[in-house]
Amino acid sequence: MTKRDDAALFGNRFLTMPAPSETFPEEGMAATDAMRLLDVDLAMEGDPQRNLATFVTTWMEPEAQRIIAENLHRNFIDHAEYPISAEIEQRCVRMLADLFNAPGKTTGCRTQGSSEAIMLGALSLKWKWRERRQAAHLSVDRPNLIFGGDVHVVWEKFCRYFDVEPRIVPLAEGKYTIGPEDVEPHLDGNTIGVVAVLGTTFTGHKDDIVGIDKLLRDVRKERDLDIPIHVDGASGAFVWPFLYPDSKWDFRLEQVRSINVSGHKYGLVYPGIGWLVFREESDLPKDLVFHENYLGKTDATFTLNFSTGASMVLAQYYNFVRLGRQGYTYVMKMLQENAHVLADNLRSSGRFEVIGSDLEQLPLVAFRLVGEHAYDESDVAWQLSAERGWMVPAYTLPPNAERVKIMRALVKETLSREQIDRLSQDISDACRTLDDKGATHGSERAQVKRGTGY
Ligand SMILES: *Cc1c(COP(=O)(O)O)cnc(C)c1O
Numbered sequence: 001m002t003k004r005d006d007a008a009l010f011g012n013r014f015l016t017m018p019a020p021s022e023t024f025p026e027e028g029m030a031a032t033d034a035m036r037l038l039d040v041d042l043a044m045e046g047d048p049q050r051n052l053a054t055f056v057t058t059w060m061e062p063e064a065q066r067i068i069a070e071n072l073h074r075n076f077i078d079h080a081e082y083p084i085s086a087e088i089e090q091r092c093v094r095m096l097a098d099l100f101n102a103p104g105k106t107t108g109c110r111t112q113g114s115s116e117a118i119m120l121g122a123l124s125l126k127w128k129w130r131e132r133r134q135a136a137h138l139s140v141d142r143p144n145l146i147f148g149g150d151v152h153v154v155w156e157k158f159c160r161y162f163d164v165e166p167r168i169v170p171l172a173e174g175k176y177t178i179g180p181e182d183v184e185p186h187l188d189g190n191t192i193g194v195v196a197v198l199g200t201t202f203t204g205h206k207d208d209i210v211g212i213d214k215l216l217r218d219v220r221k222e223r224d225l226d227i228p229i230h231v232d233g234a235s236g237a238f239v240w241p242f243l244y245p246d247s248k249w250d251f252r253l254e255q256v257r258s259i260n261v262s263g264h265k266y267g268l269v270y271p272g273i274g275w276l277v278f279r280e281e282s283d284l285p286k287d288l289v290f291h292e293n294y295l296g297k298t299d300a301t302f303t304l305n306f307s308t309g310a311s312m313v314l315a316q317y318y319n320f321v322r323l324g325r326q327g328y329t330y331v332m333k334m335l336q337e338n339a340h341v342l343a344d345n346l347r348s349s350g351r352f353e354v355i356g357s358d359l360e361q362l363p364l365v366a367f368r369l370v371g372e373h374a375y376d377e378s379d380v381a382w383q384l385s386a387e388r389g390w391m392v393p394a395y396t397l398p399p400n401a402e403r404v405k406i407m408r409a410l411v412k413e414t415l416s417r418e419q420i421d422r423l424s425q426d427i428s429d430a431c432r433t434l435d436d437k438g439a440t441h442g443s444e445r446a447q448v449k450r451g452t453g454y
């Protein structure tokens with residue numbers, strides 16, 4: 001028998017072959033071989049369970065997984081063929097509008113994630129601004145958008161892709177969110193909107209949305225400028241309604257016209273789902289909605305993508321009906337409780353200070369070293385990953401707080417109390433290794449004195 005025949009009989013032909021990578025493969029391989037080739041390769045990358053860097057869901061219930069697996073062949077955009085999936089999207093939008101306290105009938109849509117939702121929401125701001133300017137016979141060539149340095153990179157992307165001047169409020173050491181006093185000097189007739197973040201990527205806090213709303217209501221009265229707020233609630237809009245129901249950040253505030261949220265973050269769904277919700281139907285400019293009839297029936301679409309799977313929409317609806325307010329509140333409180341335990345462990349190790357855990361915050365722990373060391377947070381992150389495979393990022397904050405380096409651990413449903421205790425111990429062990437051998441990571445700045453604060 002040739003080696004080839006043996007491979008056909010015993011499989012695993014891929015074991016002694018390089019993985020196809022440069023040219024389109026001439027020949028195929030058996031299904032089992034293809035599956036094993038991928039499995040073996042993927043086993044070498046990070047384990048999602050130990051990925052505390054990502055905000056994205058890494059665990060769902062088996063029943064939800066079944067719904068997802070059974071609907072992978074359903075193209076969400078085929079509304080004519082799959083009207084029930086389309087109706088389920090609309091149910092989710094109505095539920096979110098209710099959760100965000102919309103005053104009346106509203107509209108919104110499913111997106112691929114918050115990034116698509118933000119592009120669409122910000123385009124709506126630009127279009128509505130242009131309508132207002134044109135109605136007043138004013139120029140429409142210099143739109144600007146105001147946000148803090150605490151936003152996600154997608155906001156700068158929007159400005160570059162769609163030709164809007166970004167007016168970015170810098171941060172400062174000890175000040176990692178923005179408020180009305182930061183926004184005020186940048187406002188003018190060309191401002192299409194102000195972005196406020198609910199749960200920043202950096203430290204998990206919220207901008208002063210109540211204060212910014214008050215400022216913009218005053219500006220509307222005194223200067224006859226109606227400037228809307230878009231709330232980037234990618235993470236926070238599934239956390240605040242449950243942990244801080246009395247804290248106002250949503251449509252209870254008059255100038256908040258649109259909100260995005262990632263279903264795949266604290267919406268507790270696997271990657272590939274986001275939401276955009278408008279305050280009122282009129283906040284979505286008609287010009288941005290396209291009508292087409294290729295799929296058998298005239299249909300309106302407001303998306304950047306077209307074809308996409310229906311599974312994640314269905315999984316989101318599954319979570320809404322499965323958990324309800326009661327269930328989401330339970331999950332969020334549990335995550336918050338574990339985040340507090342991790343924060344306490346880190347503080348009591350004497351090695352770290354925790355940033356802003358006494359404020360309203362996402363279920364995460366942002367922390368930094370205290371005292372003098374021959375190593376910094378990047379070294380700790382590296383050592384922790386090398387010793388235990390935990391992925392906890394270390395990064396510098398945006399300008400002008402870039403001298404502050406922090407680490408951040410997301411607390412999700414995969415992090416049980418047992419894991420929290422193990423992680424705390426592993427972080428201490430990593431520090432002890434570094435105490436003994438010094439920096440491993442080519443630290444940019446050894447022996448830096450740390451202040452405390454925030
Ligand atoms: C994650 C995140 C985004 C981008 O969302 P995706 O769903 O990953 O596209 C935008 N803004 C904030 C505040 C985020 O945390």
